[in-house]
Amino acid sequence: MIKSELVLRIAEQNPHLYQRDVENIVNAILEEITRALARGDRVELRGFGAFSVKKRDARIGRNPRTGETVDVDAKMIPVFKTGKEMRLRLNDGRDAGDDDGPAASGRKAAGN
Numbered sequence: 001m002i003k004s005e006l007v008l009r010i011a012e013q014n015p016h017l018y019q020r021d022v023e024n025i026v027n028a029i030l031e032e033i034t035r036a037l038a039r040g041d042r043v044e045l046r047g048f049g050a051f052s053v054k055k056r057d058a059r060i061g062r063n064p065r066t067g068e069t070v071d072v073d074a075k076m077i078p079v080f081k082t083g084k085e086m087r088l089r090l091n092d093g094r095d096a097g098d099d100d101g102p103a104a105s106g107r108k109a110a111g112n
Helices: 002-011 019-037 086-088 102-111
Strands: 043-045 049-056 059-062 070-071 076-082
Touching: 002 019, 019 043, 019 049, 043 076
Parallel strands: none
Antiparallel strands: 043 049, 049 076, 059 070
16 A cells, blocks of 8 residues: 555545545654654554664675675664554464464463
8 A cells, every 4th residue: 555545545434534634644644753763763653563763783795796895884774563453453363473382382381
């Protein structure tokens, strides 16, 4: 789904709002998330997930075409971690962290 489709769906679900107003609201939310990340803040939307920024250190890389080594500068990258509610919905009620393997059953047994 692209942003224009998101705006259209929200406008359809809220017929009392003009589409241009919905577009302004969506743009404002995304812009504020971007500004917060640029400041180094974490943005948490309960039930949805959390946006944060992670620093990647400078390193020596390799050009895959020529094999030549190149210096790669340090950079900040955005990271998104899903919330528990979203993980549950995506996995039909099964939490992606719930594992029925031997380690999980050992943890469950230890907690009894």
